[in-house]
Amino acid sequence: MRDNTLKYLLVLPAIVVVFATAIWPLIESLRLSFTVGRLSRPGSLEQYLGFENYIWAFLYEPAFWNSVWVTTVYTVLTVGLTTVLALGLALLLAPGGRFRSGVQTLLILPFAMSPALIGVSFRFMFNPEFGLFDAVFGVLIPPLADVSWLVDPVLAFAVCVMADVWGWIPFLTLVLIGGLASVPQDTIEAAQVDGASGWRVFRDVTLPQLAPVLAVVVILKSIFSLKTFDQIFMLTNGGPGTATQTLSHYIYFNGMKYGQIGYAASVAWLMVIPMIFLTYAYAKFVFRKE
Amino acid sequence: MIGRRRKQVMNAVQLSLILIAILIMLVPIAWIFMAAFKNHIDVFQLKLFFTPTLKNFGTVFEPPFYLGHKLMNSTIVAFVTVVLAIPIATMAAYSFSRFRLTGETTMLVVILATQFVPAVVIILPFFVMFRDIGLLDTRIGLILVNLAIVMPFAIWMIKGFIDGIPLDTEEAAMVDGSSRLQVIRNIVLPMAAPGLLTAGIFCFIIAWNEFLFALILTNKDAVTLPIGLALFKAEEGDLWNLLSAAGIIIMLPMFVLALIIRKYFVQGMTMGAVR
Numbered sequence: 021m022r023d024n025t026l027k028y029l030l031v032l033p034a035i036v037v038v039f040a041t042a043i044w045p046l047i048e049s050l051r052l053s054f055t056v057g058r059l060s061r062p063g064s065l066e067q068y069l070g071f072e073n074y075i076w077a078f079l080y081e082p083a084f085w086n087s088v089w090v091t092t093v094y095t096v097l098t099v100g101l102t103t104v105l106a107l108g109l110a111l112l113l114a115p116g117g118r119f120r121s122g123v124q125t126l127l128i129l130p131f132a133m134s135p136a137l138i139g140v141s142f143r144f145m146f147n148p149e150f151g152l153f154d155a156v157f158g159v160l161i162p163p164l165a166d167v168s169w170l171v172d173p174v175l176a177f178a179v180c181v182m183a184d185v186w187g188w189i190p191f192l193t194l195v196l197i198g199g200l201a202s203v204p205q206d207t208i209e210a211a212q213v214d215g216a217s218g219w220r221v222f223r224d225v226t227l228p229q230l231a232p233v234l235a236v237v238v239i240l241k242s243i244f245s246l247k248t249f250d251q252i253f254m255l256t257n258g259g260p261g262t263a264t265q266t267l268s269h270y271i272y273f274n275g276m277k278y279g280q281i282g283y284a285a286s287v288a289w290l291m292v293i294p295m296i297f298l299t300y301a302y303a304k305f306v307f308r309k310e
Numbered sequence: 311m312i313g314r315r316r317k318q319v320m321n322a323v324q325l326s327l328i329l330i331a332i333l334i335m336l337v338p339i340a341w342i343f344m345a346a347f348k349n350h351i352d353v354f355q356l357k358l359f360f361t362p363t364l365k366n367f368g369t370v371f372e373p374p375f376y377l378g379h380k381l382m383n384s385t386i387v388a389f390v391t392v393v394l395a396i397p398i399a400t401m402a403a404y405s406f407s408r409f410r411l412t413g414e415t416t417m418l419v420v421i422l423a424t425q426f427v428p429a430v431v432i433i434l435p436f437f438v439m440f441r442d443i444g445l446l447d448t449r450i451g452l453i454l455v456n457l458a459i460v461m462p463f464a465i466w467m468i469k470g471f472i473d474g475i476p477l478d479t480e481e482a483a484m485v486d487g488s489s490r491l492q493v494i495r496n497i498v499l500p501m502a503a504p505g506l507l508t509a510g511i512f513c514f515i516i517a518w519n520e521f522l523f524a525l526i527l528t529n530k531d532a533v534t535l536p537i538g539l540a541l542f543k544a545e546e547g548d549l550w551n552l553l554s555a556a557g558i559i560i561m562l563p564m565f566v567l568a569l570i571i572r573k574y575f576v577q578g579m580t581m582g583a584v585r
Contacts, residue, residue: 028411031561038421041455041457043433046427046432049435119328134564246428253525254539302426310457
């Protein structure tokens, strides 16, 4: 067979799979978002409404805006905290040696844990009666001794953020260690010889060279933070009330619990829009290397 | 002298910070491990010392929990997903790596982008379709949608491995009269085998931990392990010792797999944006 035919035949099955499992559902979701789309009413999946679902979300659904707000704050906090803490840990571990390399190996463990399980374990750790973190926080910060973390809206949100940060620091640390390894050592040494302090070397030499990797980390983490569902579902199930209801959770609830597939699809598509920008930004970094 | 003293202090500070970090990272995992070996009563106290028991690991497999059934579902779903995804991804990855295709960049970007689409968007139409054709609560249905999350990783990861295989042996074999398919079978596949295994393990972990699809598509027959966690809620609250035992059954195999492929974890997750 000629290579010219073969090369397209080889990619064909993959393209078919990607089309069937990702592109088709995206387009079908878009179509559903313009319909009445109630699971309980046969035929309503073909009953077109125009933009009514979108208008409904924007004008009449405080719960939608609540989930937008929750997701935004959640994303900003988790991306910021995870990145800063992971950078700190990466700087501590980058020098290598047997001890530090051993720690790097251990770091892979939390990342192999399923997010659902992370949610469960944090619910465990913050149990008011026998949760270990609950007890530790109570000792370190006395005003927090008698609180029920998952019952208070603000504290429940804080626990969700902590669980997320806990789950992602190890992976981002490993990425940043990789990034630090590619910063040329001689520029750092040159700066040190010139008498620059540790902080100056970091700010003026290391950080600028690390910028592309940091950008990748921030974009990737933002994407995953925006999508967050599993931990929230297992940890608080959006509660108390709707205090920790992220967009994914809001869509799940409207689509699956209330059977409003059309409405859920419209909110889901609103969520796709920021993803397109983030993916575009990410793709630029991926192809920059080639 | 002062410089040296300062360096020692700095080193000590760094080491203690690292130790604190490990502690925070490992304590929740260790806590689950301990709870899994505790009796129901011991869980309710912050005890470090207790009489360990293996009873929980038996109880979770008994009625009404039947964790064995979920374990079976998870294993079959993750395994078949990988077995389907890796050959398809390898063919595509080889082509992307070795040839110039019209629209190649577009295809690669679209494949990359599908990885970032929220799962909740993808699942709505699948739920409606599976309801109509009777694929709800089946392993087949779950495998089909799992391909959506696994494929982009697999293609990008394997492409990275094939990019790293030098062209000369392939070219030499072509000059000697081998066909392209023979070259792929006899030269590329053996050389890429460790990479394929790595990608396979990576995808297995992702499929094994998958939550949202299984939550929405299954309710009884095809329930997987992560969804099974929700079973351990009783009227008096969560059954933490059983929940922990189930948690260990879910995470321990993944820990082993993750340690095997740890060198490639970063590359896989970032689709090669960071090498």
